[in-house]
Amino acid sequence: MxxxxxxxxxxxxxxxxxxxxxxxxxxxxxxFFDMVRYSKWISLLAFLLLLGACFMPWTFHxxxxxxxxxxxxxxxxxxxxxxxxxxxAGITTACSFIKVLWLKRTAFLAGGLNVAYAIKNxxxxxxxxxxxxxxxxIGLYLMLISSILIFIMAFLPEGNAKxxxxxxx
Numbered sequence: 001m002x003x004x005x006x007x008x009x010x011x012x013x014x015x016x017x018x019x020x021x022x023x024x025x026x027x028x029x030x031x032f033f034d035m036v037r038y039s040k041w042i043s044l045l046a047f048l049l050l051l052g053a054c055f056m057p058w059t060f061h062x063x064x065x066x067x068x069x070x071x072x073x074x075x076x077x078x079x080x081x082x083x084x085x086x087x088x089a090g091i092t093t094a095c096s097f098i099k100v101l102w103l104k105r106t107a108f109l110a111g112g113l114n115v116a117y118a119i120k121n122x123x124x125x126x127x128x129x130x131x132x133x134x135x136x137x138i139g140l141y142l143m144l145i146s147s148i149l150i151f152i153m154a155f156l157p158e159g160n161a162k163x164x165x166x167x168x169x
Contacts, residue, residue, distance in 0.1 A: 056139030
């Protein structure tokens with residue numbers, strides 16, 4: 001009965017000339033899904049932001065009157081985390097530009113490692129030592145935000161869903 005009513009309503013609707021235009025118009029449910037089209041470019045901008053953040057001061061230590069960044073710490077106490085951050089973020093960003101399924105999976109791995117390493121550095125550089133807490137600078141926050149943004153953009157691959165299904169076969 002429901003099928004019969006559905007077909008009858010469809011025939012009545014197609015009598016009008018404007019019925020042809022109904023199929024052509026598509027609505028997007030959310031503007032967020034439009035970001036998928038620009039995910040690789042957002043990832044590239046986040047990588048450039050991370051590159052800049054690595055050269056910005058991360059923390060200021062008033063006890064020794066020095067600022068630390070990703071490539072400089074006093075007597076190299078914290079190492080040079082900028083090297084690994086930029087390598088992992090570069091791999092994630094480069095993989096987003098190539099439409100191969102195994103490279104998309106590599107981007108997830110490299111992006112996840114990058115975020116984990118960024119969180120570790122955020123906690124390491126901002127933590128207190130011997131009763132003294134360093135002052136966190138803008139570079140430390142930008143490093144964490146850009147690493148998370150690169151990882152999120154790895155989850156929004158650009159491309160047609162039909163092409164991805166054809167590659168699986």
